[in-house]
Amino acid sequence: MIAQRTAWNNFPDVILHAEELAVKKHPTYSAAKSGDADAAFALVQDTISTDAVSKLRDLIADRKIILVSAHAFERDGVNAIPEAFADELGRQLEQSTDDSIVQVNVVAHTGANGFARLARQALFDGVVVAGADYILVDDFIGQGGTLANMKGFIENAGGKVIGATVLTGKPYSAILTPSAEQLTELRDKHGKEFEHWWQDKFGHSFDCLTQSEARYLARTENVDTIRNRLATEE
Incomplete structure (x- = not known):
């Protein structure tokens, strides 16, 4: 089984919310990465950006969309941050969320080098609503491969991904479409x-x-x- 990808077609830059240190040095970060939902909620509340939410609102415009989060397996459990982040975005944007699309393999990308990220591609499975517009949600963007693969899975199943947002990452990593x-x-x-x-x-x-x-x-x-x-x- 290999990861699925689709053409970028001028995909918009990923919308970032916070500086990397603000997220990774947060007192609840480790617990949230290991599956603690309360810790993830506290982290999201402290790092979500009103400016970034406004950019998402502009991107969505008058559409009804589905916010879908990456359920990634970490060494110590399932990362709780993306789902907590998607839930909060859904509340603020008054949009629906979907937790049925899941990552089905362990890639151990946290702290990994670039070749490890390329070699160990995230694979996804779940139910996609054909014809629906999706926005991808994750806690961190490194090389962007996880978002690329989630986008490919959704679009090959009949959905349309119109954008993506993450809590943190390097600004240059937010540019997904290669020049x-x-x-x-x-x-x-x-x-x-x-x-x-x-x-x-x-x-x-x-x-x-x-x-x-x-x-x-x-x-x-x-x-x-x-x-x-x-x-x-x-």
């Missing part, structure tokens, strides 16, 4: 044969990478290093 210049740099450096290999291994071309993933691969010295590092992290 034409970034894709050209990646293809020029590593060649068509490597893109064909990537397609066979991961089920998608470079066009479905996130901007951060494409940048990470382009900055790696050669194809052999990429293949070896991916094999080590699988």
Whole structure:
């Protein structure tokens, strides 16, 4: 089973709410990541941004949407932050939430390097409402692969993902759609044969990478290093 991805089609940048340190140094962060719902609620209340909520409201406009959160398995339990975050957003935006779409594998991305994130792709399952508009919700964005895979799963099942929001992450990570210049740099450096290999291994071309993933691969010295590092992290 491989992760599903779909074309970006000018997907909007992920809406960020808080600085990374404000989230990760919060006194309830560890407990929330390990599954404590009360800790997750306290974290969300302290870090959710009114400006970011306003941006989401503008993105939604007059549509009825579904907020869907990434239920990720961590080493110590199921991360409770995304669901608490989605619930609070649903309350503030007066929109519905869905907790039936779940991540079905353990990827251990927290604190992982870029190759580990690329090698261990998040897989999703659950019921998608065909024709419905979705916004993806997560606690953190690194390379953006989890959001890309959740988007692909939903859209291949008949839904439409119109945006995404996370509590925190680097601003450059919020740009999911790879630029034409970034894709050209990646293809020029590593060649068509490597893109064909990537397609066979991961089920998608470079066009479905996130901007951060494409940048990470382009900055790696050669194809052999990429293949070896991916094999080590699988």
